[in-house]
Amino acid sequence: MTNNSDFLKELHDPELPVPDDMRSSVAVTNLDKLMSTVYNWGRRNSIWPMAFGLAxxxxxxxxxxxxxxxxxxxxxxxxxxxxxxxxxxxxxxxxxxxxxxxxxxxxxxxxxxxxxxxxxxxxxxxxxxxxxxxxxxxxxxxxxxxxxxxxxxxxxxxxxxxxxxxxxxxDGQSLSNRNSVPWYGRGPSDEATMPVLGPDIIDPRQAHILRRQAGATEQPSEPADTDA
Amino acid sequence: MTEQVPTADTVTPTGETLNVLHKRFKKAVRQDDRDGYDGILIDPARLVEVATAARDELGYDYLASATAVDYLGKGDHLEMVYHLCRTSGGPALVLKAQTPRENAELPSLTGVWSGADFQEREAWDLMGIRFTGHPNLKRILLWEGFDGHPLRKDWREAYYEADQKPFDSRWPDGHVRRAEQDNPYGKNVRYPDGFVLDEYQSTAEDALYADVALGLDVSADLATERVVVSMGPQHPSTHGVFRMIVTLDGERIEALEPVMGYLHRNHEKIGERNTFLQNMPYTDRLDYICSLSNNLGYALAVERLMSLGSRYEPPTYRAEAIRVLMAELTRIVNHMWAIGFLLNDLGAFFTPMMYAVTERELILDFFEATTGSRMMCNYMRFGGVAHDIPDRMRSEASLINDRVRDENTMEYLHKLINERLPRAIDQFDEYLTTSEIVTNRCIGVGVLSTADAIAASAAGPVLRASGVPYDVRRADPYSIYADLDFDVAVRYHGDVYDRYLIRLDEMRQSIRILKQVWPLLMDTGGQPFFAGRGGIYSPRVPAGESYGRVENPKGELGYYVVSDGGQNPRRYHVRAPSFINLTALEQMCKGHKVADVVAILGSIDIVLGETDR
Structure with missing residues (x-):
């Protein structure tokens, strides 16, 4: 169990006053901070990793x-x-x-x-x-x-x-700031683009470069060794 | 008392065999007389006949390794090299067949040894040799649709800088230039000229399912539908990124095709760019549980090659003793891990594993103290080892229970070898061997017969559990194994249970070896652990070829190295036991339930770093 007073200090909103003698047991905070802190505290201590070993x-x-x-x-x-x-x-x-x-x-x-x-x-x-x-x-x-x-x-x-x-x-992620993480924003967040196995791996996000390169195949594809 | 390591020169089976073969095949066989080379060159048209004769009449019943070499600029042909062994022991016989680089084609040896299957597919995939008569000649490590055959000498990767390291662009001024800056895509990709994206259809997945038969089986009273299941590459039982396409009839396995290459990280291509010594740390990452034994195999292969030169000095006795110590400790680490994971696969989720990992950590502490790293030890050198065993083990990196350890290394080892590890092995034996989980799921499951195991080039515990007492440490002794007293563990049923038991047996034999090595280390304390004046970093490797093989925990690990006399190997091939042992997987699984596949795969004990390289 983490230290109680640390947790309260984290939860406490510095703009809202608490008498000194009660600081060890009382924290006054706003709703967003309360929600974020409690919610994040729960999430940070129950991260479930995926069984997924590569090498x-x-x-x-x-x-x-x-x-x-x-x-x-x-x-x-x-x-x-x-x-x-x-x-x-x-x-x-x-x-x-x-x-x-x-x-x-x-x-x-x-x-x-x-x-x-x-x-x-x-x-x-x-x-x-x-x-x-x-x-x-x-x-x-x-x-x-x-x-x-x-x-x-x-x-x-x-x-x-x-x-x-x-x-x-x-801990630093906020429920109220919708820009802090994609999943608290409005609507579904974007999926990562699936690459395709071609003659080499193809990243569809780079399709425009690929088309441009294909248009310029007459030029040598090997980049020149100049800047060394 | 130092015994010279037998080199390719002193014991070669080529001469006697050549005489026998020459009588029958006349001009179709001839001695490979290139400098530093050994073996018999065979006319491709008679290759199958010669191979059959070698197997049936000369007793070379075991195909250890088959690989291709590209001799671009040195004859301009591709050469397929086969290393054949007798399961009764002795050095390897080398057969070779050459084919032009254009439309390269050779007859397949899958009819003679089923173990040629995957190795020929690999040669097709990476070198582009087409094998006539191969039943399933598809790419194995890369995907269908990949552009070119990357191990050919004129094939260049996207991040190509120069043929050989050290690259001139970096050295001697120490430039750092990132390859992605030069690449139009900013990453490691390269497309063939004239590639049009909009017309492209990926064939990578379709090819996997091309020959899978679906349909209704109405032969029995119960009509069952065939189902094709893709297990992996992300699956908790596949020990990494292995994948199987399994055709099921109900729960019964009808066909199984291993799909690999998900960890194909181009070990061999990178290895041919590297200098000889630069490959040493890469070998750690082959079978990453047994990095030290991988080091040993590579060191042996290059030392054999170096022994053809004039200034070669063999490793000192102390170096050999340290090497054996490391290799045997690694074996225990590996088998602990394998048994722990087998139990995981059987459903005893993670509890036996915890016990296994505990013992592994103790051995890893010693590795860390000696080599500086827990897993990737990069410890062996050509002619010895990189450091001596330290007097004291201080471990400041792992403050376990806030205690800084400071112990005498040899005492620690003594305790480990004589007390801790034997007790742990007995504990495994006591709790697991008669456990219902193990006996019910393992006995009679995944049987591989003796004949099939030999034909499929199975190696290590898989081969020995099928009743073949073949162990490279005895069959073709290296290092100081010839002086040491141990038995080759062998079991006869060839099922999952025997493959589990044989790992216990082998750990006990390893303990026996370690008990003999410990006094040797005490006696040789202070003696040099590295031979030669040339220094560790610039080995001079004469032109030639060599095949160094060791009995790794997973089976015979072989390195086939071809040198042109320069700083880099022309060809650097790894005969990976995990890869070749999988050849027999389908055979072992057919007719069993889908849940048994998991147990059978666990009993083969694969590591993907080595399977895919």
């Missing part, structure tokens, strides 16, 4: 969930196999072109509020395999990422730190 980092992710590092301390031990029941996608490993299609689909299947944590060098930016012809240089090229945890692989301590950072991020 090497998944092993450290499992180790984090296991006995020694015990992810359950943060309310995150309920690892769901279905995206429909999960709040957090831990992208734990190298994202390949073949795999990014299912990943984006899984992300779209997750109900909001949803978060993405990119675990490891590969998920953050391609890592040691970045030059590979089948490797996507970071999952953030296709879906938005909330927390990046570098490392190859990150130690369980680093992953736990990343998860705590995610909790802090959740």
């Amino acid at each position: 090497c980092c998944a092993i450290e992710m499992i180790a984090t969930a296991a006995s020694r590092y015990d992810q359950a301390r943060f309310g995150m031990e309920v690892i769901r196999a279905s995206p429909r029941q999960s709040d957090l996608m831990l992208v734990s490993g190298t994202v390949t072109k073949k795999m990014v299609v299912p990943i984006v689909r899984l992300y779209n299947q997750m109900p909001e509020p949803k978060y993405v944590l990119a675990m490891g060098a590969c998920a953050c930016g391609g890592g040691p395999f970045k030059d590979g012809y089948n490797v996507v240089g970071g999952i953030d090229k296709y879906i938005p990422v909330d927390v990046y945890v570098p490392g190859c692989p990150p130690t369980p301590q680093a992953l736990l730190h990343g998860l705590i950072m995610l909790q802090k991020k959740i």
Whole structure:
């Protein structure tokens, strides 16, 4: 259990006065702050990650969930196999072109509020395999990422730190400010665009570049080595 | 007491075999006499006959590895290289067949060894060799519709900078230029010339379902409909991003096709750009549970190649002892993990796993203290290891219970080997072996017969659980295994239960080896852990080829390395046990219930980093 007075201090609206001797047990606040704080407190301590291991980092992710590092301390031990029941996608490993299609689909299947944590060098930016012809240089090229945890692989301590950072991020989200997160705005939020497996991976958001390039095929497609 | 590692030169089966084959096939077979090469070149037209003769008459019943090499600029042909072994032991016989790069075509050996299936599909996918007579020649790691065959030497990836590292653009001035800045799309993509988006139809998924038979089965009283289920790539039982297209009749498996490549991260292409030593950390990421044994296999392959040169010095005895220590500890880590996950798959969700991970952490503490990393150890070097075992284990990174550990390393190891780990293995044995969950779900499930296991090139625990006492540590000894006293674990039923039991047996044998290695380490304390004056970072690798293989926890891990004498390998191929063991998956699963697939897959113990590479 966290310290009571810390929680009250967080909840307290500094513009509304409380007698000094009651500060340890009373907080006066506005409705939005009360709702956001209580709601976020509930959410941050019950993040359900999706059971979803991509590569090497998944092993450290499992180790984090296991006995020694015990992810359950943060309310995150309920690892769901279905995206429909999960709040957090831990992208734990190298994202390949073949795999990014299912990943984006899984992300779209997750109900909001949803978060993405990119675990490891590969998920953050391609890592040691970045030059590979089948490797996507970071999952953030296709879906938005909330927390990046570098490392190859990150130690369980680093992953736990990343998860705590995610909790802090959740703490800062407001129910009343509709621009702070997409899911509190009006109407449904946009889905991530599904890439297509073609001769190479095709991102439909870049279709216009592709058409432009196809129109200019006479010119050499290799960029010149000039700026080195 | 140091025993020289047998090199390709000293024990080669080529000579005697060539004589026998030459009598029958005359000009169709000849010695591969390129410098640094070994093996028999075969006329493609007679390849199947020669392979059959090698299998039936010469006793080379096991196809260890089949891979292709692109000799662009050095003969301009593609070459298929087959490594054949006898399950009774001995070094590998190498057969080779060449084909021109244009319209490359070779006869398929799937009729001789079913284990050639996936390896030939891989050669088609990555090198573009068409195999006549292959029953299912589809891309395996990439998807149908991919442009080109990426392992060909003239195929360039989107982020291509130069053929070899270190890249001139970075070195020696240390420029950092991001490849995406030069790419019109800002990411790692490249489309063929004349590609028109609006007319394109993706074939990646359709191809998977192309040969799947649907329909109503009305033969029995009960009419059941065939259902096709796609399991994975995100599925809790597939140990990563493995996928299966399963055709079901009711709950019964009628057909199963493994679909992989979801973690194909171009290990081999990157490996051919890298210098020899730069590949060492990449091998960690193959079978990422057993990084240290992967290191050992690669070090052996390159050392064999280096031994052809003049300045080569073999690893010191202490280095070999440390290597064996690491490899056997890794085996225990892996088998603990495998058993924990098998129980997960059987429905004992995560409790046995917790026990397994606890023991793994203790071993990882030692790895971290010695190599600097828990998982990706990057520890072996050509000629030894990177660091000695430290005197004391200090662990400031993991403050468990607010306690900074400071222990004598050798004492810690002694306790681990003699007390902690044997007890943990016994505990597994006691709680699991007779447990109903295990016996009911495992006995008689997923049987792989001895003959099928050999034909399908199954390796490691999968092969030995089917009654074949084949272990590379004994069959073709490397490092100091020849001096050590241990038994090759073998079981005879070939079902999931035996594959579980054999892992317990192997862990016990590993403990036995570790108990012998510990005093060796004490005796050799202070002796050099690295041989040679040349330094760790600039190995001189002469031209030639070599195949280094080790008995990894998951099976025979082989590295086929071809050098042109430069800084980088021309060809760097990994014979991955997880990949080849999957060849027999359909055979094991047919006729069982869909829930058994999960158990059978768990008992094969695959790691996707190695399957897909």
